[in-house]
Amino acid sequence: MSTMNGDAPNGAGRTPIPVKIIVSGGFGVGKTTAIGALSEIDPLTTEGAMTTASVGIDDRGQRDQKTTTTVAFDFGRVTIDASIVLYMFGTPGQDRFGFMWADLMDGALGGLVLVDTDRIGDCFVALDYFEKIGLPFVVAVNQFEGRSNLGLEQVRESANVDPHVPVVAVDARDRESMKQLVLNLLQLLLRRARAATAN
Amino acid sequence: MSPSPKEPSDDDVLIRPFLAVPYPTDPGVNGTGSHPTGHSRAARAGAASPEANDGLEVRPYVMTGGRARGGTDLPWETLVITSSYGRTVKASFEIAGILRLCEHMQSVAEVSAHLRIPIGVARVLVADLVSDGRLEAGTPPPRHAADDVEFIERLMQGVAAL
Numbered sequence: 564m565s566t567m568n569g570d571a572p573n574g575a576g577r578t579p580i581p582v583k584i585i586v587s588g589g590f591g592v593g594k595t596t597a598i599g600a601l602s603e604i605d606p607l608t609t610e611g612a613m614t615t616a617s618v619g620i621d622d623r624g625q626r627d628q629k630t631t632t633t634v635a636f637d638f639g640r641v642t643i644d645a646s647i648v649l650y651m652f653g654t655p656g657q658d659r660f661g662f663m664w665a666d667l668m669d670g671a672l673g674g675l676v677l678v679d680t681d682r683i684g685d686c687f688v689a690l691d692y693f694e695k696i697g698l699p700f701v702v703a704v705n706q707f708e709g710r711s712n713l714g715l716e717q718v719r720e721s722a723n724v725d726p727h728v729p730v731v732a733v734d735a736r737d738r739e740s741m742k743q744l745v746l747n748l749l750q751l752l753l754r755r756a757r758a759a760t761a762n
Numbered sequence: 763m764s765p766s767p768k769e770p771s772d773d774d775v776l777i778r779p780f781l782a783v784p785y786p787t788d789p790g791v792n793g794t795g796s797h798p799t800g801h802s803r804a805a806r807a808g809a810a811s812p813e814a815n816d817g818l819e820v821r822p823y824v825m826t827g828g829r830a831r832g833g834t835d836l837p838w839e840t841l842v843i844t845s846s847y848g849r850t851v852k853a854s855f856e857i858a859g860i861l862r863l864c865e866h867m868q869s870v871a872e873v874s875a876h877l878r879i880p881i882g883v884a885r886v887l888v889a890d891l892v893s894d895g896r897l898e899a900g901t902p903p904p905r906h907a908a909d910d911v912e913f914i915e916r917l918m919q920g921v922a923a924l
């Protein structure tokens with residue numbers, strides 16, 4: 564297998580290190596908006612097909628009916644510098660797509676869980692999933708310019724997350740707000756990495 | 763973390779029950795999967811498996827030559843670029859599309875999105891093109907970058923400067 568770096572003379576032309584973070588939360592909470600606010604490209608969509616086989620015999624006497632569902636993941640790209648490119652992948656909030664989630668999560672740095680306080684329960688699946696796989700995450704309450712009607716402490720109580728999990732307010736449409744949110748996640752990662760190194 | 767039962771608050775905020783909402787199931791995994799990297803190996807390439815492709819999904823299945831998985835499981839963010847060999851050699855319509863797109867470096871996810879190829883199929887095709895030398899793979903996505911203090915610091919500097 565040839566690689567770009569291997570072919571480059573004197574180690575010149577190193578290719579960037581690709582990393583990713585996962586943006587999750589319920590439908591319409593602002594995931595694609597948030598990705599678009601930071602991405603240097605308009606958010607793209609990649610689709611996966613997933614098959615569910617219903618075992619048994621249906622009323623037409625046929626066995627093993629299969630249904631193919633497509634699931635769409637929006638994503639964006641941020642060139643950090645010459646050596647790092649960051650991808651942000653949005654996951655659909657429904658738990659029935661866990662199959663594709665697992666595939667996507669492999670190697671992810673961390674997660675952002677977006678919350679709409681009108682439908683706070685919509686983020687629970689994402690919280691459960693990130694906790695289960697041990698992915699560090701930040702809870703981000705999209706303010707919808709003041710429509711958000713719960714304080715951050717109420718969201719923390721509702722989300723029932725560990726005390727070390729940051730719960731912050733964001734405007735998903737705002738680039739500076741999204742930068743700050745990603746920095747919040749990276750600060751969390753840094754604290755964890757330093758703590759692990761110290762031990 | 764302990765699921766300490768909470769008193770209902772004054773204004774009845776919905777409290778997430780401790781794992782009462784089932785996390786997404788992961789049918790391909792037999793272990794407990796306490797870490798992301800423990801998850802996906804067995805669950806890979808579902809979109810490209812022959813069983814997964816009834817009806818609308820027949821064409822991508824044909825494109826992969828009927829194999830369920832490539833030799834490599836490429837993470838979605840893996841970067842690839844067309845090699846000089848890939849620029850000159852003849853290719854089928856679909857493959858030519860990938861090679862043209864990747865004259866500028868792309869991730870596997872971008873190949874999937876721009877060419878409307880399901881992600882599982884795109885991963886198989888790209889892996890094949892890397893192994894036959896028509897695409898060159900970039901630096902592999904690091905598996906444990908989140909544990910690397912220096913790397914995270916670099917990333918923070920970069921994000922702050924955006």
Ligand SMILES: Nc1nc2c(ncn2[C@@H]2O[C@H](COP(=O)(O)OP(=O)(O)O)[C@@H](O)[C@H]2O)c(=O)[nH]1
Binds near residue numbers: 589590592594706707
């Ligand atoms: N007014 C307002 N609209 C928003 C905000 N965030 C998202 N939206 C809108 O909410 C809708 C759903 O957002 P989208 O990003 O597609 O949600 P997704 O389903 O989580 O990807 C879109 O029409 C957005 O423009 C916000 O902060 N304020």
Ligand SMILES: [Mg+2]
Binds near residue numbers: 594595596637653
């Ligand atoms: Mg969306």
